[in-house]
Amino acid sequence: MYLLLAAHADGTALQELTADGLPAPSNPQPRVVSAGDLAGVVRGLEKRRPRWIWHRTQDWYPSLLRAGVELERCYDLTLCGSILAHSEFTAHTGYARAAEKLTQDDELHQPPRALQPPPPPPEQGALFDAPARDQRPGQSLEELRAEYAAQQDALRQAGAVPATAPGTTGGSADAPDANRRQRLQLLLAAESAGAMIAAEMQHTGVPWREELHEQILADCLGPRPAPGQRPAKLEALTAELRQLLRSPALNPDSPQELMRALHRNGIEVKTTRQWELKESSHPAIEPLLAYKKLARLHAANGWVWLDAWVKNGRFQPEYVVGGVVSGRWASRGGGALQIPRQIRGAVHADPGHKLIVADASQLEPRVLVALAQDSKMAEAARDKDLYAGIAAQGFGGDRAKAKVALLGAIYGATTGESGRLMPQLARTYPRAVGFVEQAARDGEAGRTVTSRLGRSSPPPSDRWLRSQHSTTAEEQRRADSIARSRGRFTRNFVVQGSAADWAACWLAELRRRLRDLRSDGTAAAELVFFLHDEVMVHCPDGAVEDCMRAIEDSAAAAKELLFGRIPVEFPVSVAVVDSYDKAK
DNA sequence: TCTGATCGCGCG
DNA sequence: AAAGCGCGCGATCAGA
Structure with a gap:
């Protein structure tokens, strides 16, 4: 049973649909429920275990949860629409083509915000925010029903094409046994379930003991300072740094001031990052690193954070499903x-x-093994510790080396130890390494790549497209750099996306x-x-x-x-x- | 004085 | 020890 919810002028419109998104023949008329009755009506209908279809889970589910109504399953039109609009599995469908037209003005792929016309005013008052993605199903009952029907139609077609259309698809998602429609359907169900889980977790919150947090802060920073003041420990470290660096007014939070002070004392760093500071043995370095550590704690998770985010023993953050x-x-x-x-x-x-x-x-390496069907690496993955298994097979038992090499392959390392180990890894595991290399080449060439269940990477950025018609050698060098950057992204995308x-x-x-x-x-x-x-x-x-x-x-x-x-x-x-x- | 960009660092 | 991917956030900085 499929039940569609839509915001209506005088309440909530509710309609029973078929799986294809047509009005259910047995019960074709929408029903309008007042705001006050909604939770009770939904609770009653839930006994029939429907799939609730709505524009966005975030618009409906939090208030139902506050009313004590938990639901089993839903279909989030915005999240699913976004997947279907971009997936290579549905790229040949009218749904994706229509979405492509809509996204031609998408700010993600356009010049800086300042150059764009201002967004149109919202059509339906403040009831909904503008969708985060480019899919904008209308919000009347009929528009939402049509949108759902269109999505189901696109999903059906996902199984109806040859697996690979030349020039459009990376090799990443094309296992011979694959059933694309089933995989995409699974992804849509998991994504919608994720949206419900996100709302439920926000509703529940992480159990958080404020007095334990305060104790940690007191131990590290000293007693709670007046608003805007540095805690005692940070104040003491500041005084010490000012003396050691002979800079009586130094603000250690200012990278510029800090850089000048370090240089004045013969500490020749190019940045003020911890890892670079650690290279130096100057006596000011130790208190400086201590300051940075504690200042971060104070700024990011100090008393201000505790007041703002922890209420009644729960930390209740907002999760953004589909946010990456x-x-x-x-x-x-x-x-x-x-x-x-x-x-x-x-x-x-x-x-x-x-x-x-x-x-x-070690989720991502294991996902790579499964994606690439690398039987040699699968042997190593039978070990509880995959890196140890790999080390035994190809790195003389050196686990650290094996780990660095494998992560380098997934992230696209080119320099350093990780980059140097790549050939060795490729000799032992040609399939696994070949798989991510192919994803990288697809990305460099402007093609999209796709996760196991059918989530595809975005098309090339405007920057990438512009870099394609470079003429001078300098422009060509820039273009190569941009292409390699996109290659690292798509290389990682197939693994990170499939892990997701x-x-x-x-x-x-x-x-x-x-x-x-x-x-x-x-x-x-x-x-x-x-x-x-x-x-x-x-x-x-x-x-x-x-x-x-x-x-x-x-x-x-x-x-x-x-x-x-x-x-x-x-x-x-x-x-x-x-x-x-x-x-x- | 406000705003957007940058740096630096926390997590996987 | 750090580099290769993906994020959010706070303080500072640069420019209007």
């Missing part, structure tokens, strides 16, 4: 995806509860299993955090075993959904802890 082109999530406010190790002790389970912190070990595909499936599978546990009445386990390849579940002590099994089963399910039955392991490491700093 590769399919990773982004976040807004509070730096949710950058919680520093220093303060993870403040993330603490409630009494009678545990935190289960699980992360996929895997993680989305892992998360969606885990959510389903945790819901099952909850409906059994055995466990009130909650997903509270997600970070690219890591999840955190907050659950009662008695539910720990069930949750751990759910996490591991979900990982296995995700592997099979993406790649079928292949001899590559995707192990997860699971830690049961009271506080986040005890994990890993």
Whole structure:
């Protein structure tokens, strides 16, 4: 059952659809529900386990959650539309072509903002913000229904073409056993589930003990200072630095002042980054590095942050699903995806509860093995420690070397040790290395590449396009540099994007299993955090075993959904802890 | 005095 | 020890 929701002048319009997006013959008339009745009506209809179709999950689901209504599944028209508009799997469809027309003015691929005409005023008042992406389905019930139907039509066609259209597609996504339509359908379901999970996690929040956080701050920085003042420890370090660098008014937060002071004292650095400062042995370096570390803690996660972001023992950041082109999530406010190790002790389970912190070990290299079907590297990936396996096969047991080489292949390293190790890696694993090399060449040539489930990289930037008609040698050199940069991006995209595909499936599978546990009445386990390849579940002590099994089963399910039955392991490491700093 | 760009650093 | 990818954010800086 498919139920479409649309904002209507006098409430919410609600219509039952067929799978194809036509009005359900048995019940073709829309129904209008007042704002006050919506949560109750939705709750009642949820018993029939519909898929809720809406413009954006963020517009509907948070308020339903506040009203105590949790839903099983949805279809997010904006997120799915964005995938379908760009995917190589649907590039031949009318849907993608229409989207391409719309995006010709897309600011992402256009000159600086200042040169563009101002955006048109919103059509429907302030009810919705402008969509983040270029797909702008209209917002009336009929427009949304038509949009859904068009998306389903495009999805159907994804399975109806030869796998490779010459000159348009990188080799990355073309396994012979692949069923593109199924994969894309899976991606759309996982993306929509992700949107629900993001809203639910924001609603729930990360359990955060303010007094533990304050204790960490006091230990590192001293007592809480007056607003705008430096904490005592930073003040003391500033005084020490001013003396050691003979600069009585130095502000160590100012890179320019700092650079001048360092140079005056014979410390010849080109930047003021920590790694470069560490090269020097001047007595001022140690307190300077200490200052930088503590100043960062104070500015990014100090008392001001605590006041702004932690309420009633929960940190409730906003997650932005689809915020990264590769399919990773982004976040807004509070730096949710950058919680520093220093303060993870403040993330603490409630009494009678545990935190289960699980992360996929060496996810990206394993994804590369599966994508490239490199059987030699798959042998190494049977090891719990993939890098150790690779080291044994091709690097004389030197794990550090193996790791640097493999990450270099995924990121496109050209210089340094990592770059030098590439030939050695390529000899041992021609398939895996060849796979990322092909993705790089596709990117350099302006082609798009595609993740396992069908998320495609953006088309070349305006900068890249302009660089193509260079004439002088200097321009050509610039063009090569721009092309190589795009090559590194597409090289990484196929791996990072497919890892994001895997993680989305892992998360969606885990959510389903945790819901099952909850409906059994055995466990009130909650997903509270997600970070690219890591999840955190907050659950009662008695539910720990069930949750751990759910996490591991979900990982296995995700592997099979993406790649079928292949001899590559995707192990997860699971830690049961009271506080986040005890994990890993 | 405001705004956008840049630097530097946190996370994967 | 750092380089190759992807992000968000705060302080400073440059320019209007």
